Amino acid sequence: MNARTEPAEAEPDASARPPLVRELLLVAGLFLVYKSGRALATGHTGEAFRNAHHVWDLERTLHLPGEGAVQSLLLHGDALVRLANTYYATVHFPATAAFLIWLYLRRPAHYVWARRVLAAVTAAALVLHLVLPLAPPRMLAAAGLIDTGRVYGPSVYGPPQSDHLSNQFAAMPSLHFGWALMLAIGLMAATRSRLRPLWLLHPLLTLLVIVGTANHYWLDAIAATALLGLALALIRP
Template sequence: MKWLGPSSGGPGLAAPADVPQPRRAHGVLVTAGQIALIVGLWLFYLLCRHVFEGSEHVARAHADDVWSLERTLRLPSEARLQDWVLHSDTAIRLVNGIYRYVHFPAMFCTLGLLYVRRPDVYRWFRNVLILTTGLALVGHILYPLSPPRLEPGFGMADTGLEFGQSTYAGKPGTGFTNQLAAMPSMHVAWAALIAFTVVLCLRTPWRWLAPLYAVLILLVVVVTGNHYWLDGIVGLALLAVAMVVFRPPRPAAVRA
């Protein structure tokens, strides 16, 4: 499978040797600026999540509300789904590994590929990513939510902790990571954005398998006890809002 579009490089990528030096220098500066923008905004996102970490008491109360709402809506039980996977150590270790190691590399690889191969789609993708993550940050601040793995009454295990693959060190309120920022799930929103972009950019019929990646990530975050179904649903809703603000390029134009 190939990412469609020119292979001569994205906006600001270093040009071939026959391109004048000033142009190459400008390209390097633009590329460095894009990297600084993405990294800077990500660090700002993490800092705000840490500084504005909510009360654990409030987060637990919200967890009870979310759990009750899901049962009212007759959504499948996260605990029952986890029980099925816990019967296999290999399966649960695989799920833990996907949660820990796939999320960020998949996003950074997609950004890099788009920047090099599809600069027009890259600009749209970057804007949607920034807006979706910004909206999620508002949700993390205004609605602290304890994940199901931290709620003994829900009957779910902390699979990462039990199998020595935990992404989080210590209890909530310790360390730099905000463990009470379960709502919404950026794992699910980012995975759906990547899947949509793959369908948009590729010509092969295999591209229609890309949405399975988003489904897989949704199952992973639920099975590991890090998110509720509603976290993923709200994440998808925020992504939809961002796509309304920044309309996706037309597939025909992208593949021309």
């Protein structure tokens, strides 16, 4: 009687792997366009705060749980809130880069699909950031939340008036959550392990972090999920 074995994973198809130099230039170009676009969206302070009040009121109308409930959990200990701030500051870009590099080396066909989806979501998010500037809940007095990065550290943002490296009024949609969710979906699609649903813990933890640190509203994550769902429907593997 033969023992049942798991099917061996296929070797990566080198013919599906795009040229490395071209991909590096493409990804770098997309990143520069995104950063430049974010810079164009700065300066709309009044509109960003008006939109923030509208989002906050809409969440209460929809009876979404208060972001403060998550933050209160983090504030039970200084170490926990600092860990959340560190996760927010350091995991977003490296995790996405590692995801794309692994796919490029091990699953080239999945890499092309994932890169296209991420590019589409990021481009759509940039348009929304320009059209709908939105102050995060840490800036909204009505939210009653603490800017945990500023109070406990580490923080990735300086004072909005002097911070020329990032657009702090680009809360919706949350690319922190959108990219994290795509990372989980991409790895679940590209691997065969029965434990691969555990990758969903990454976007779940990201969601709790971005809300608990008062960098995003619940609706920011919902908008990112909608954009990602649309991209996945249009861009097939």
